[in-house]
Amino acid sequence: DVVMTQSPLSLPVTLGQPASISCRSSQSLVHSDGNTYLSWFQQRPGQSPRRLIYKVSNRDSGVPDRFSGSGSGTDFTLKISGVEAEDVGVYYCLQGTYWGFTFGPGTKVDIK
Amino acid sequence: QVQLVESGGGLVKPGGSLRLSCAVSGFTFSGYYMSWIRQAPGRGLEWIAYISNSGSTIKYADSVKGRFAISRDNAKLYLQMNSLRDEDTAVYYCVRENWRSVDYWGQGTLVTVSS
16 A cells, blocks of 8 residues: 655644645555646544545535645645644545555644 | 534544444535545544545555445445454544645544543
């Protein structure tokens, strides 16, 4: 299986400041169809996860534009341009290029 | 609007069986791949099974292969879970697949395996 790692695993942030989460895969996530199937999810306390980004950099409908995704190959990043209180939660990356699809371990974001 | 509603979770003894159901609405069920993802208490996410829109393609994670079976009909998704183990204790989410990812999640149903 493809192993996904994230760093940091814990991220205390100051309201209004930017935040960045790294996600790395054990092999390239470029699919034979040319797409890179890396997505990002937010899970607020007590809620189901919610997708923010798919195919590296495509933001889902209704997701604030302070969230952005970038990267290629094996290295990917989720950025929050200015953290708001509602952004507290755990963030997961997911690779969908190879079955079994695998999630990263999660990065817990909270407010300093 | 898209809705996914799981049911069937509960307490079961090791070695027992349980069948989860997921009722969907708000979209054309036959047009989408569907999956089950689980989350052990306080832990991360594990994608355990998916089924194509026609039901002709099914895949399982190694952790559940041979014990769990995913199926679908009409507007319902199912997960038959046999030979349950302590480590199967988790919240089980019914999800809709989109772009080899998930665009909609149910609220989850808790399965507890304990003697």
